[in-house]
Amino acid sequence: MTTDFTEAKKTATKSMTMIQAINEGMRAVLEQDEMCLILGEDVGKNGGVFRATDGLQEAFGIDRVIDTPLSESGIIGTSVGLAVNGFKPIAEIQFMGFIYPAYDQIMTHVSRIRSRTMGRYSVPMVIRAPYGAGVRAPEIHSDSTESLFTHMPGLKVVCPATPYDAKGLLIAAVEDPDPVLYMEPMHSYRSFREEVPVASYTVEIGKGKKRIEGNDVTLITWGAMVPLVEKVVKQVGGDGISCEVLDLRTLYPLDEALIAESVQKTGRAVVIHEAPRTGGLGNDIVSIINDTAFLYLKAPVERVTGFDVPVPFFSLENHYLPTPERITKAIEKVIHF
Known part of the structure; x- marks a missing residue:
């Protein structure tokens, strides 16, 4: 019976929107690794502007789901320090259009520390950034500027199109030893549902x-x-x-x-x-x-x-x-x- 239950749990699925799958992905990595934490503006008490982190601070505490000041440069700079000291931070930027104050930290430190230290340190961190138009957001909220970051050796960039890929790519990004920019298409957050495995799984980075x-x-x-x-x-x-x-x-x-x-x-x-x-x-x-x-x-x-x-x-x-x-x-x- 134990074997049957375990196999059933592995294959069990649940109908999810993309935002639910992202939430489940973060919940999975927080459960699996105590060195994983989340930080960003309103990610804790409010559960994020899109409710991507809804319920996570209640489940894992204020030391692992951390509300930060309104400072994108500070969020990313703090995440770099955490990452090189053994933590696996997931840093949320509320909208990709808000990422520009943190660009210096990403270009100068996030993408270069492995090279700068000749492999002594890596930066296992994820930067979550909702992007894209079609949601009637105000100015600077709907930018799609991925090419600024694909021209940054040392930083991987992923972008899911479905709830299944959203959960799997997020878990893979957290497990990756190097920094990953995880772009989230806002227009797809709640536009459709898909069957997503309840258990933890990964979608390989670098494979279309x-x-x-x-x-x-x-x-x-x-x-x-x-x-x-x-x-x-x-x-x-x-x-x-x-x-x-x-x-x-x-x-x-x-x-x-x-x-x-x-x-x-x-x-x-x-x-x-x-x-x-x-x-x-x-x-x-x-x-x-x-x-x-x-x-x-x-x-x-x-x-x-x-x-x-x-x-x-x-x-x-x-x-x-x-x-x-x-x-x-x-x-x-x-x-x-």
């Missing part, structure tokens, strides 16, 4: 996932754009276009093998992201395709992105984001090139 198998064109995306792209694929499928959808999941280091294999098969590619076009991660993906699949291409690679402007206010927010119409037009362009 093929969400849909196809033959005519590869669609490469991540985060909140994944459900949108999947919706478009259903629409164009009625026109006889077979799309393959890749969810990168890890933005640094990129899964170059997955990208190369898919584009070599389909001969066409469209990259979709909500960050601005200039300097966006899509440019690196196009470079990977040119390096690994250029002679297989039947058409130039297309990009569907946000525009080169700050995320606009409410009435223009939907226009700023990639739309089904823009994505469909890009697919048709590479198909009929």
Whole structure:
């Protein structure tokens, strides 16, 4: 009976939103490792602005789920000190648009201490940062600036698109010996549910996932754009276009093998992201395709992105984001090139 119960617990699942899965991931690592702790603005008593840490301070105490002053630089600087002294801090930045005061700490210390100390110290910390437009948030709340951090060797960057990946990637990020920026698509926090294992598990950092198998064109995306792209694929499928959808999941280091294999098969590619076009991660993906699949291409690679402007206010927010119409037009362009 004990064996049967243990196996049942391993395979048991629960329907969760992404925000619930993130909460469960943090609860799991707090239970597993007493050196793990959470710190950030309003993460304790209030359970976070999105309630991602709801109930965790009550369960684990004020010494492990810590409300901090309103100081992003202080949150990250404190986390660095904790990490090099054996702790595993999870630092919450309320919105990715608030991360800029901490940029100096991340660039100067978080990403470099392993190199600076020639491997004597590592920085096993996670920086959680909700990002993205489409939620009608005020100015600076909806930024998608992942490319600022994918251009920072020493820092890994992950971004889940589903509740399952959200829990697994978070646990993997905490267990990683190096710092990880964990981007959370706000638009997906409560937009759908998925069956998520109750037990602890990990999703490997550095590995993307093929969400849909196809033959005519590869669609490469991540985060909140994944459900949108999947919706478009259903629409164009009625026109006889077979799309393959890749969810990168890890933005640094990129899964170059997955990208190369898919584009070599389909001969066409469209990259979709909500960050601005200039300097966006899509440019690196196009470079990977040119390096690994250029002679297989039947058409130039297309990009569907946000525009080169700050995320606009409410009435223009939907226009700023990639739309089904823009994505469909890009697919048709590479198909009929």
